[in-house]
Each structure stands twice: as structure tokens, then as C-alpha cells.
Amino acid sequence: MPAVRAVLFDLDGTLLDTALDFYWVIDKMLADRQRPPVDRATFRQYVSEGARAMVSQAFDLPATTAQTDQLLTEFLTLYQHNLMVEARLFEGLEQLLEQLEAREIPWGIVTNKPERFSRLILQKLKLDRRCATLICPEHVSNRKPDPESLHLACEQLHCRPEEAIYLGDHLRDIEAGLAAGMPTIACAWGYLHKDDDPESWQADHVIRDTRELGALLNCL
Structure with a gap:
């Protein structure tokens, strides 16, 4: 595999623990209707499926x-x-982002989360000037698992797909990476459904603890 020239992350469940905000929002909606809060362990499994799935559940x-x-x-x-x-x-x-920046490896985000949320989150985290590219559904014709968004990110970072690596916590992330010809890491700390088996996704690596990630990227 060529030396890694860029690292791309999915957002929810990979880089950012957004479930904490989703718990707050859905519990408020339920409380307004005199209903009990969600079971967080169950609800967490639906976060990567998107807002509609969360509301439905x-x-x-x-x-x-x-x-x-x-x-x-x-x-x-x-x-x-x-x-x-x-x-x-x-x-x-x-710490991982700082490590990448110290090595002058640009990092970016490729997400199915709408831009109005994603960009504001980056601003609030003061990551907007550090993030080298942000690709949201509004920027492409086909969202993940189609590889279009990953190809666009690589174009913006001036690297070939095989020179970047994509990290995600959902099968569609790995499918998008594979379709793009990009090495992939399945992040098993994310919002996995109880029936998910990251080992079967054909990712190049499966990581279950964020502390293992820096060591792995240092070896690539």
C-alpha cells in the first residue's frame, strides 16, 4: 500500500460522539409528550442510520x-x-488529529450528515480551519455507499484514493471506501447495531479502541 497522504473520517460515530446530543433532543421530545426517555443502549444502535431511523425507533x-x-x-x-x-x-x-498535523498529513471528513449541521459542529469544535476538506451530501449527486464523495475529497486533497485512508463505523463507509479503491478502517467503537459484524465488512483493519488508532496509522 502506498504511503498515506491523507486521512478521511466519517463524522457521527467515528470522529464525533454525537449520540449524546441525540439523546438530549429525543428525550426532550418524549418528555414534552409525557413519555419516558429512550433506552440509550438500544437507541444508540440507530444513530448511524440517520435522523429518520432515530425518530422512528x-x-x-x-x-x-x-x-x-x-x-x-x-x-x-x-x-x-x-x-x-x-x-x-x-x-x-x-490527539490523533494533532499527530496527523504534526506529520503534515491533511485530514478531512466525508459524511452523509447535511452541511448545515456538519459545518456548524466543526466551527463549535474549532476544527473548521484544521479540517482540510468537508464533503457532505449537498456536494455530490450520490451519497455513501457510492464512492463519489470520497473521490471528491481526494481531488480536493490532491491525492489518489489509494494514497488516502477512510475510517467509518458503518458498512456503507467501508463499501464506499472499497468502491473508491481506498484502504479502510472499520471503527468498532461507533454506533454499531447489535447484528453488525465489522469483521465481515472486508475493511483492511478493524479497530475497537481509539487508543489503537494512532499506533496503526503510524505504521502506515
Whole structure:
């Protein structure tokens, strides 16, 4: 494998523990309706599936009903006004970013999270000037698992896909990386569903502890 010239991260469940904010938002919506809070262990499994899946699971509704649509709008509005209430980088990831920057290896984010949320999160974390590229669904025609967003990120970072590496906590992240011809790392500390088996995703590496990540990247 060529020397790594860029490192790309998925956002939710890989770089950032956003579930903490999603718990807050959904619990407020439930409390407003005199309903008990979510079971966090169960709810966490749906975070990487997106906002609609989270709302559907929390309110025990099908994904495509008018009621779900209304709750989804409320969820997204409330989330936008309460970004980074509790969310934070996963332990050890700030040090990893500093390590990459010290080695002059640019890093970026390729996410299915809308830009209006992603960019504001980076600003609040003061990462917006450090992040070399941010690719969101608005920037491409096809979101992950299609490789288009990863190809665009590599174009912006002036490297070939095989010279970058992509980290993600969902099968679609690894599928996108494989389709792009990019080495991949499956991040098993993320928002895995109980039926997920990262070992079967065909990633180049499966990492279960963020503390192992720096050592691995140092070897690449």
C-alpha cells in the first residue's frame, strides 16, 4: 500500500460522539409528550442510520408516515438549535488529529450528515480551519455507499484514493471506501447495531479502541 497522504473520517460515530446530543433532543421530545426517555443502549444502535431511523425507533413508528415526517422536522429543528450540548470528540481523537498535523498529513471528513449541521459542529469544535476538506451530501449527486464523495475529497486533497485512508463505523463507509479503491478502517467503537459484524465488512483493519488508532496509522 502506498504511503498515506491523507486521512478521511466519517463524522457521527467515528470522529464525533454525537449520540449524546441525540439523546438530549429525543428525550426532550418524549418528555414534552409525557413519555419516558429512550433506552440509550438500544437507541444508540440507530444513530448511524440517520435522523429518520432515530425518530422512528424512539416513537415506535414506521419510517414513512405523516406523523414520522412531522416528528422528524421537529427533531432536526431542535437538533440544529442545540448542537454540541453534550457531544464531543471520541477519546483520543484530538490527539490523533494533532499527530496527523504534526506529520503534515491533511485530514478531512466525508459524511452523509447535511452541511448545515456538519459545518456548524466543526466551527463549535474549532476544527473548521484544521479540517482540510468537508464533503457532505449537498456536494455530490450520490451519497455513501457510492464512492463519489470520497473521490471528491481526494481531488480536493490532491491525492489518489489509494494514497488516502477512510475510517467509518458503518458498512456503507467501508463499501464506499472499497468502491473508491481506498484502504479502510472499520471503527468498532461507533454506533454499531447489535447484528453488525465489522469483521465481515472486508475493511483492511478493524479497530475497537481509539487508543489503537494512532499506533496503526503510524505504521502506515
